[in-house]
Amino acid sequence: MIDDNDKIKVLIADDEVEFASTLATRLNLRNFSTTVVNSGQQTLSAVAKEQPDIVLLDLKMPDLDGLEVLAMLREEHPELKVIIITGHGSFEMGREGMELGASDYIMKPVDLNLLIEKISDICLGSKKDS
Amino acid sequence: MNNPTDSTSHDEHCRVNRLCIEATSAASASISHEIMNILAIINESAGLLEDLSLMAAPDEGIPAERITTTAAAIMKQVSRANQIMKWFNKLAHCGDAPRARTDIAGTIQLVVALANRQAAMKKLSVSTGDLSTAEIESDLLCLVSLLYMVLRRLYETVGTEGEISIAAKPEGSDITVSFTAHHRNEQVNLNSFPNHREKTLAAHLKANFSHNGEALQLTLPPTLPQD
Structure with missing residues (x-):
């Protein structure tokens, strides 16, 4: 079980390299453990290898569409928690992602405090439930 | 666009208008998505500077290299947005005149x-x-x-x-x-x-x-x- 001293393992999947790496740096400063990937295929590989607690998934990446990645993740790792990160101006894509099993979604530019709140709620909540 | 003179040309006029709107909407959606990405990077970079300043010891400040690297990242994104908006402005002016x-x-x-x-x-x-x-x-x-x-x-x-x-x-x-x-x-x-x-x-x-x-x-x- 994760307690407050355990690091939550976050996989950040976004093709905007500088966004993903800077967000990772900021989460690391807050005691999260992060891995960054920049494509759909890399996301699938990293989930298998790193076994993150949660994936922050951009919906628009090269090779595989984010919703395709989400569907594959749901099939192969049904317990994995996913937060959709979207640059779309509407909630539609986030809503579609949640229908496919994402736990939540957040719009870009990201409100870091809100994101951390969502990560903590989802990961700590799910660990307490298990 | 055509000045519709009968129902056939009016229908064609409407179809053409509709297709033009679809194309420019698709381009606009793509551009807005990219601008959101740029804002997200600038937002994270500014946030990182804030994080570093909060963490810095009172008498040491933030290492200059961290500031210059982050500032350069912000300027790169501003330049990227500037180029995108120049093209977007050209697109916006395409409809200024019918020909x-x-x-x-x-x-x-x-x-x-x-x-x-x-x-x-x-x-x-x-x-x-x-x-x-x-x-x-x-x-x-x-x-x-x-x-x-x-x-x-x-x-x-x-x-x-x-x-x-x-x-x-x-x-x-x-x-x-x-x-x-x-x-x-x-x-x-x-x-x-x-x-x-x-x-x-x-x-x-x-x-x-x-x-x-x-x-x-x-x-x-x-x-x-x-x-």
């Missing part, structure tokens, strides 16, 4: 820039080799919409890591724009072009699609005839 003189090279470069994100997503190489500097007088919004529509569908057709080449040259008084596509050194068949929507816009522009070998060609008149 306008335009150089075909500039118009193709605009359309390629507008579809740049889609090309990047599919890791496509898009080259604009021989582009005539000739000018034509046309319905610029419709022309840009047609070229954008063709390009987006080409990107879907060619497959990941494909190569697309666009050229434009005078043929008599006309201008012919040629599109060729390769995937893993094999020429891609473009016989699915044009579709009904592309034909509708081409008809409005009094332009003709044809195939020359594997190349898709769009022949544009030097002046759009008055109705």
Whole structure:
């Protein structure tokens, strides 16, 4: 079980390299453990290898569409928690992602405090439930 | 656009308008998405500077290298946004007049820039080799919409890591724009072009699609005839 001293393992999947790496740096400063990937295929590989607690998934990446990645993740790792990160101006894509099993979604530019709140709620909540 | 004089031309006018709106909406959506990404990077970079300042010891401050690196990242994104907005502004002004003189090279470069994100997503190489500097007088919004529509569908057709080449040259008084596509050194068949929507816009522009070998060609008149 994760307690407050355990690091939550976050996989950040976004093709905007500088966004993903800077967000990772900021989460690391807050005691999260992060891995960054920049494509759909890399996301699938990293989930298998790193076994993150949660994936922050951009919906628009090269090779595989984010919703395709989400569907594959749901099939192969049904317990994995996913937060959709979207640059779309509407909630539609986030809503579609949640229908496919994402736990939540957040719009870009990201409100870091809100994101951390969502990560903590989802990961700590799910660990307490298990 | 046409001044509709009967129900048939009115219907055509509506179809053309609708297709132009669809094309420019798609381009606008793509651009807004990219701007959101840029804002997200700037937001994280500014947040990182704030984090570093909060963490710094009172008498030490933030290491200069961290500041310059982060500032450079912000400036890079501002420059990226500036370029995108210049193209977006050109698109926005395409509808200023029902017909306008335009150089075909500039118009193709605009359309390629507008579809740049889609090309990047599919890791496509898009080259604009021989582009005539000739000018034509046309319905610029419709022309840009047609070229954008063709390009987006080409990107879907060619497959990941494909190569697309666009050229434009005078043929008599006309201008012919040629599109060729390769995937893993094999020429891609473009016989699915044009579709009904592309034909509708081409008809409005009094332009003709044809195939020359594997190349898709769009022949544009030097002046759009008055109705």
